[in-house]
Amino acid sequence: MKKKKDDVKIYIAVHKKCSLPNIEGYIPLQVGKEGKTDLGFIGDNTGDNISSKNPNYCELTGMYWMYKNVKCNIIGLVHYRRYFFKGMFQHKMSDIISCDEIKNILQEYDVIVPKKFLVREKSNYENYKKLEHIEDLETCRDVISELTPEYLDSFDLACKKRYFYPYNMCILKKQQFDSYAEWLFKILFEVEKRVDITNYSDYDKRIFGFLSERLFNVWLLKNNNLKVKEMYVYNIENSILKQVAIDLVKNVLIRNKN
Numbered sequence: 001m002k003k004k005k006d007d008v009k010i011y012i013a014v015h016k017k018c019s020l021p022n023i024e025g026y027i028p029l030q031v032g033k034e035g036k037t038d039l040g041f042i043g044d045n046t047g048d049n050i051s052s053k054n055p056n057y058c059e060l061t062g063m064y065w066m067y068k069n070v071k072c073n074i075i076g077l078v079h080y081r082r083y084f085f086k087g088m089f090q091h092k093m094s095d096i097i098s099c100d101e102i103k104n105i106l107q108e109y110d111v112i113v114p115k116k117f118l119v120r121e122k123s124n125y126e127n128y129k130k131l132e133h134i135e136d137l138e139t140c141r142d143v144i145s146e147l148t149p150e151y152l153d154s155f156d157l158a159c160k161k162r163y164f165y166p167y168n169m170c171i172l173k174k175q176q177f178d179s180y181a182e183w184l185f186k187i188l189f190e191v192e193k194r195v196d197i198t199n200y201s202d203y204d205k206r207i208f209g210f211l212s213e214r215l216f217n218v219w220l221l222k223n224n225n226l227k228v229k230e231m232y233v234y235n236i237e238n239s240i241l242k243q244v245a246i247d248l249v250k251n252v253l254i255r256n257k258n
Contacts, residue, residue, distance in 0.1 A: 008099040010076040010171065011066055013059040014041060018080045025099035028080075031062040056197070058209030059168050060188075067181035074099075074106060076171030084112060084171070084231045097231070102171055109229035111220070112171040116163040116230065124214060125159040132210055136195055140211055143190045144218075148183065154221040164217045168209065169233060176226070180219050184212060 011029040012020060017039060020028055030036075032054025033043030044061045045051035048068035054061045063077055078084065083096045097105075097112075105112060119127035128137050137159075145152050158164065170177075188208050197205050220228065 007072065008074040008076075008102055009070060009072040010078060010099065010102070011062060011070075012078055012080055013062045014039060014080040015054075016080075020080065021083070021093045021096050023096060023098060026078075026096075029062050029065070031059055053208075055202070056192075056205050056208050057188075058206050060184075060209055060212055063168065063181060064185060067178055067185075070174070072174055074102060074171065075174045075177050076102070076112070076169075078169055079167065081235050081237045082167055082169065082233050083236070084114070084169070085234055086231075088232050093236070105229055106171070106173065108227070110172060110176065110226040112229045112231055113165040113220075114167055114169055114231065114233040117166040118163045121162075123160050123162060124164055124217075128159075128210075128214065132207070133200070133204065136191070136207055136211065137214070139194050140187065140191050140215070143187050143194070147186060147190060151183075151218055151222050155218045158214060158217045158221055161217075164214060165220070165230075166213055167233060168212055168216065170216065172226075180216070183219060184215055187215065188212065 008025045010023075010026045012026055013031045014020070014028045015031055015036075020026075028039075028041040030039050030041045030043045032051060033039075034045040034049075034051035034054075043051065044054075044065035046069070047065065049061070050057065050064045051061050057064075059077065059079065066075060066077065085095050086097055086101070087095075102112065121127040121130055125134075125137070128134060141152070141155055144155050172180075188211065191211065192208065195207065197207055200207070220226065
């Protein structure tokens with residue numbers, strides 16, 4: 001039986017001109033395209049979209065567009081400078097996992113995520129408090145307690161842990177992706193109504209991208225029937241050797257905390 005070309009779609013969130021991998025099934029998606037210079041890629045400003053919210057939602061405007069406008073069996077989101085690689089010491093463009101490899105992995109697992117990010121503080125809550133406006137995370141907790149209280153214990157547990165899956169990157173079946181996105185945006189849109197970011201810096205105004213990095217982990221903790229495959233993610237714009245060294249140390253530390 002001939003393979004369908006739309007079995008797997010991996011979208012690369014792009015907001016500027018850059019070098020991109022030439023891998024079948026990987027599709028550049030210009031995020032925050034509304035009102036911006038056209039880079040020549042599919043934009044997140046077509047169909048049902050929140051493209052104009054990109055300064056606050058970051059790559060999530062692309063995720064929303066994927067949720068509302070794309071049909072396929074397996075879907076994923078990566079970044080123009082961050083990809084899933086086959087192994088710790090494999091970090092060339094040719095080492096990015098292919099769509100065939102993704103399908104093989106998802107025969108055994110349900111979701112592909114980055115390796116855990118270990119925070120320096122004693123918990124994810126303390127980490128968020130140090131880096132961002134902690135009242136936003138607390139507002140998020142209030143919203144979860146009202147809209148999806150069954151997730152509250154998982155939220156509290158995620159806040160107590162010292163590591164999380166970062167970058168808003170994942171690959172999974174479209175049905176599961178849609179389930180996550182429906183839950184995520186219901187929460188974020190309500191949080192948006194309750195917070196005042198008028199006086200935030202441009203960096204801090206990326207609030208919903210920051211919150212969603214934590215919320216993805218909440219969703220996974222609650223839906224713990226999903227089998228998770230962790231894979232190495234490297235930033236191709238930075239020193240790969242430094243990132244590998246950091247990963248080696250993190251692996252030892254995380255094993256000691258499990």
